[in-house]
Amino acid sequence: MNMKKLGLFIGLLFGLTAHSQISINSTHMPQSGDTLRYSIATLDTAVLLNYRASGANLTWDFSGLIPRQQDVQRFVASSQTPYANSVPNRIGLLFADTLSFGGFSIYNAYNFLNNTATDFSIDHRGASIPNPIFPGGPDLKLTDSYLDKDEIFQFPLDYNDRDSSTFNFEYSTLGIYYGSSGYRINEVDAWGSLITPYGTFNCIRVVTDMVSYDTVSVPAFGGGMAQNVGINSHTREYQWISDQIKIPALKVNG
Numbered sequence: 151m152n153m154k155k156l157g158l159f160i161g162l163l164f165g166l167t168a169h170s171q172i173s174i175n176s177t178h179m180p181q182s183g184d185t186l187r188y189s190i191a192t193l194d195t196a197v198l199l200n201y202r203a204s205g206a207n208l209t210w211d212f213s214g215l216i217p218r219q220q221d222v223q224r225f226v227a228s229s230q231t232p233y234a235n236s237v238p239n240r241i242g243l244l245f246a247d248t249l250s251f252g253g254f255s256i257y258n259a260y261n262f263l264n265n266t267a268t269d270f271s272i273d274h275r276g277a278s279i280p281n282p283i284f285p286g287g288p289d290l291k292l293t294d295s296y297l298d299k300d301e302i303f304q305f306p307l308d309y310n311d312r313d314s315s316t317f318n319f320e321y322s323t324l325g326i327y328y329g330s331s332g333y334r335i336n337e338v339d340a341w342g343s344l345i346t347p348y349g350t351f352n353c354i355r356v357v358t359d360m361v362s363y364d365t366v367s368v369p370a371f372g373g374g375m376a377q378n379v380g381i382n383s384h385t386r387e388y389q390w391i392s393d394q395i396k397i398p399a400l401k402v403n404g
Contacts, residue, residue: 171206171341172352172393174307179270180263180396182227182241188397189217189348201388201402204355206309208342210390212400215347223397228262233276236293237262240274249277251366251379256328257289264299273299275319277328282368292328294321300334307391309354311338317362325369332362344390344399351399353390360385 180186197212224244228237231244240262249256262274276293300317318331340355365380389398 170352171309172354174303174354174391174393175305176265176267176270178391178393178396179265179303180223180225180241181265182225184223184225184396186223186225186395186397187220188223189220191215191217193402197402204339206341208340209345210342210400211345213345213347217347225263228274231260231276232258232278233260233262233291233293236291237274237276240264242276249364251364251377251381254366254368254377254379255279256292256366263302268305269301270303270305271299271301272296272317275321275330279326279328279366279368282326283324290326292321292323292326294319298331302334303336303356307336307338307354307356309338309341312336325367327365327367330362330364332360335359344392346400351390351392351394353392353399356387356389356391358385358387358389360387 194214196214200210203210226242228234228240228242231237231242241264242260242262244258245261246259247257249259256277256279259277260275261272262276264271264273273296274293275296276291278289278291281287281290296317296319298316298318301315304313304315314333314335316333320329321327335358337357338354339357342353344351344353361384363380363382366377368377370376385403387401387403390400392399
């Protein structure tokens with residue numbers, strides 16, 4: 151059985167007296183400067199029995215969840231990241247301090263987001279690697295635009311919508327290669343009212359399947375060993391998206 155994690159995202163709290171079907175657009179996405187706090191809770195029976203429920207005008211009652219820890223997502227201007235000189239006006243989001251590929255690691259991995267009227271997408275990526283040419287010297291910064299951007303959401307998002315998109319990122323210099331490619335499928339399969347320990351939210355529910363292949367290749371420099379490592383992944387996320395806060399009101403992934 152895959153381990154699943156559930157995030158309860160802390161935002162504005164509203165009490166709702168009736169369900170209403172909503173539509174999500176670019177105004178409901180994070181912006182540069184947003185610091186959004188969320189909690190991680192242990193899955194309980196109420197979630198395991200009900201999180202897959204789909205349809206119209208539903209109520210998902212997860213008020214009994216107990217938060218175990220908290221964290222933050224910081225959305226910053228690309229000019230405030232280590233890749234300020236390489237990435238244009240974008241929203242930067244650190245997604246990993248360290249990514250390990252076998253015996254090789256990359257650091258300070260950022261996705262760079264672009265929020266437009268038609269989509270919320272990742273169209274640049276940045277990462278750093280230890281300097282293979284001058285060991286101990288400044289890290290090499292690997293930054294480039296996507297050959298095929300990753301559309302996280304396509305707008306507007308409405309009940310019964312379904313979209314699919316591919317993505318492809320490649321960076322190559324001095325024999326060093328870093329790439330990520332795959333596809334994403336979003337389906338809005340439900341709408342209704344979500345009850346959490348932090349409040350009640352009008353939501354649409356988006357189910358996302360994402361398949362990706364990430365690879366890093368570094369030649370042998372200065373007598374060192376060449377590295378060529380790839381990782382496949384397939385994730386599914388259930389996200390309750392509200393027009394009241396800028397990140398999912400609740401997320402189950404695994």
